[in-house]
Amino acid sequence: MNQMTGIKTLADLKKKQEEVRARINLRDKAENPESLVQVKVAMATCGIASGAKEVMEFFVEELDKRSIDAVVTQTGCMGYCFAEPTVEITLPGREPVVFGYVNPAKADEIIECYIKDGELVDGIIPQNYDTI
Amino acid sequence: MSQYKMHVLVCAGTGCHSSESNLVYEMLRDEVERKGLGREVQIISTGCFGFCEKGPIVKILPDNTFYTQVKPSDAREIVDEHVIKGRSVHRLLYTDPETMEHVLDSKHMGFYKKQLRIALRNCGTIDPENIDESIARNAYQALGRVLTEYSPQDTIEIIKRSGLRGRGGAGFPTGLKWEIAGRNEADQKYVVCNADEGDPGAFMDRSILEGDPHSVLEAMAICGYCIGATKGLVYIRAEYPLAIRRLKTAIAQARDYGLLGENILGTSFSFDVSMKYGAGAFVCGEETALIHSMEGKRGEPSNKPPFPAQSGYLGKPTNVNNVETLANVPVIILKGADWFSAIGTEKSKGTKVFALAGKINNVGLIEVPMGITLREIIYEIGGGIKNGKKFKAVQTGGPSGGCLTEEHLDTPIDYESLTAAGSMMGSGGMIVLDEDDCMVSVAKFFLGFTVEESCGKCAPCRIGNKRLHETLTKITEGKGTQEDIEKLRNLGSVIKDTSLCGLGQTSPNPVLSTLDNFMDEYLEHVHEKKCRSGQCRSLLYYVISADDCIGCMACKRVCPTHAISGEKKEVHVINQEICIKCGACMEKCQFDAISLLNDYPRVAVAINN
Numbered sequence: 001m002n003q004m005t006g007i008k009t010l011a012d013l014k015k016k017q018e019e020v021r022a023r024i025n026l027r028d029k030a031e032n033p034e035s036l037v038q039v040k041v042a043m044a045t046c047g048i049a050s051g052a053k054e055v056m057e058f059f060v061e062e063l064d065k066r067s068i069d070a071v072v073t074q075t076g077c078m079g080y081c082f083a084e085p086t087v088e089i090t091l092p093g094r095e096p097v098v099f100g101y102v103n104p105a106k107a108d109e110i111i112e113c114y115i116k117d118g119e120l121v122d123g124i125i126p127q128n129y130d131t132i
Numbered sequence: 133m134s135q136y137k138m139h140v141l142v143c144a145g146t147g148c149h150s151s152e153s154n155l156v157y158e159m160l161r162d163e164v165e166r167k168g169l170g171r172e173v174q175i176i177s178t179g180c181f182g183f184c185e186k187g188p189i190v191k192i193l194p195d196n197t198f199y200t201q202v203k204p205s206d207a208r209e210i211v212d213e214h215v216i217k218g219r220s221v222h223r224l225l226y227t228d229p230e231t232m233e234h235v236l237d238s239k240h241m242g243f244y245k246k247q248l249r250i251a252l253r254n255c256g257t258i259d260p261e262n263i264d265e266s267i268a269r270n271a272y273q274a275l276g277r278v279l280t281e282y283s284p285q286d287t288i289e290i291i292k293r294s295g296l297r298g299r300g301g302a303g304f305p306t307g308l309k310w311e312i313a314g315r316n317e318a319d320q321k322y323v324v325c326n327a328d329e330g331d332p333g334a335f336m337d338r339s340i341l342e343g344d345p346h347s348v349l350e351a352m353a354i355c356g357y358c359i360g361a362t363k364g365l366v367y368i369r370a371e372y373p374l375a376i377r378r379l380k381t382a383i384a385q386a387r388d389y390g391l392l393g394e395n396i397l398g399t400s401f402s403f404d405v406s407m408k409y410g411a412g413a414f415v416c417g418e419e420t421a422l423i424h425s426m427e428g429k430r431g432e433p434s435n436k437p438p439f440p441a442q443s444g445y446l447g448k449p450t451n452v453n454n455v456e457t458l459a460n461v462p463v464i465i466l467k468g469a470d471w472f473s474a475i476g477t478e479k480s481k482g483t484k485v486f487a488l489a490g491k492i493n494n495v496g497l498i499e500v501p502m503g504i505t506l507r508e509i510i511y512e513i514g515g516g517i518k519n520g521k522k523f524k525a526v527q528t529g530g531p532s533g534g535c536l537t538e539e540h541l542d543t544p545i546d547y548e549s550l551t552a553a554g555s556m557m558g559s560g561g562m563i564v565l566d567e568d569d570c571m572v573s574v575a576k577f578f579l580g581f582t583v584e585e586s587c588g589k590c591a592p593c594r595i596g597n598k599r600l601h602e603t604l605t606k607i608t609e610g611k612g613t614q615e616d617i618e619k620l621r622n623l624g625s626v627i628k629d630t631s632l633c634g635l636g637q638t639s640p641n642p643v644l645s646t647l648d649n650f651m652d653e654y655l656e657h658v659h660e661k662k663c664r665s666g667q668c669r670s671l672l673y674y675v676i677s678a679d680d681c682i683g684c685m686a687c688k689r690v691c692p693t694h695a696i697s698g699e700k701k702e703v704h705v706i707n708q709e710i711c712i713k714c715g716a717c718m719e720k721c722q723f724d725a726i727s728l729l730n731d732y733p734r735v736a737v738a739i740n741n
Contacts, residue, residue: 006388006389006390006396007272007390007391008397009389009397009398010276010277010279010280010397010398011226012397013267013272013273013397014276014278016264016267016389017267017268017270018380019523020264020265020267020268021268023174023264023265024257024258024268024269025192025267025268026136026137026138026139026193026194027139027257028269029194030139030193030194030195030196030213033194033195033196033239042218043216043217043218045216045217046215051372056137057137060137062515072192072194073195073218074137074217074218075218076218076219077218077377090318096650121404
């Protein structure tokens, strides 16, 4: 039997599952996104030019490190090009909130205050339109 | 391991595979690599999503965007637009047939709303060729728990309490089956997985093996532990090459990890699985015939008793379970018997996978809780009848089943209710028929199938089904009599009562149930020589329209049997008694005055009674 990969006990199997879970946890989460924190990063030309990509990576990595169950997606331009990068956060059961001028430092603040404790932080862009 | 922020799932089931989903996968992978996104975007080929109507399917997570009928040439646009810019490619989205609007994500598709996927839980979610993805989704955890915490009797008790019944057709309680096999002492016992899926139009077992092979292997090992077997055999038809390949890969990977083989998970339990190929005979789905075929003998059933649980493969106690039944087992162990038995109806627990086919908008594979109504399946999940036609009947249980009609639309579906309605669960094929289908022809089609598939061992099935088929042919050709209808019913019941195995005992079902539900169509064929749906060619008539005929005599001259009468500049008439339906007249007519109809103006032909 292969010594490197052999699963010899139930504990081995559980350990292996922990190791490989990262491969598919996004798929598990996507099955019921409504119950999770949803983070949408505007990744149109304006967003990317202002650094949305770094912000998105920051969210993806930090939320995982801080063990917060969240779904991070990218969206198109939300129209707030003056305030890019913009990020829309939806906490379960709450209305979405849009934050402007988000850099990694701001993203850190958003995670710590808004996502963890539900406290609003500076930089919210009031929603000025309805979507149908 | 760096985090992928996006997963792209490409269906690699047989359906999508045959419309080039493998190329879609390769193109997406290459495009993602080319754009330098290989570390951010994971492309996975998965098992069947069930929505085969609109394959190939590509699903993008985490936003659940569901793209249909994706072509290899669409890969670049998906990567450029969706992956990089976050805009969905609208033209590839599923369009709701009622509202004609694009549906952004699969959560809002009517097809998935009513489904509960237990046996298909991993199909369309994991890469079936990578054991790690299965392990991440709890594969082999149930086996681990059983081996370390439960005795075989405890485990059997859980399966019994869950109410799980065989999904291959007859619905025998699985726990009881295991208990009986466990009780028989022997030096060697066998666990057999019946993957000989033979119903026309059914493909749930294939899809499970293609999409989630480890769930079946794990369940076989659990069964082995319960009944005291160390060897497992999968009997699969050779015409399922993709399922065979994935299963082989899965067995090799499980052996590599030590999850199959000697001393599994450090316990004294050993179990290994090998494969046996069948040539694809319907009768080999019957367990005794299946066992004979595995032994290298002719695929013929034998009398029970002895049951396979007493004397099966090579004369040893053998437990045979269907693929879908097995796929339910690990979840029951992990989530508990009570969880499972809370789903479904009083006597039929859990879910059932159905293969929707025929005149329905969303052809595909669905899994629904027992007790759902036909109406929900056909109109909500299936999206209704194709081209807005009228629903006529649904044939369940394949060649062994029967037809359910409009009056059964609101009956909750389970083993008992289907049997009471003259049909059966079968393996779960569901063929939807609309007003254009002729029920006599449908019965004839299924009888044709059983005549071909009958092994010939017992006379009722070998000769009786042939006679039934001949009588049905006679009726569809317009030569039937009232006596023939009586004969169908009598012969049908005799075949049912006297055949050796399940094949013959159920083969008259399509005839008997159409006789029960559509007697008027039979009577029409016999007495009025009319097929209302126009499917029976012999019951179509060439008719000259009085409005369009100018009396040119062209048709009269060409008719080889002189069936056409009428003088110059008068409307011509075809004598249906003499007409041999060669169509020469219709071809000759330059005024489109002759048409092929399923009825003709009868000149007071006395058809009494």
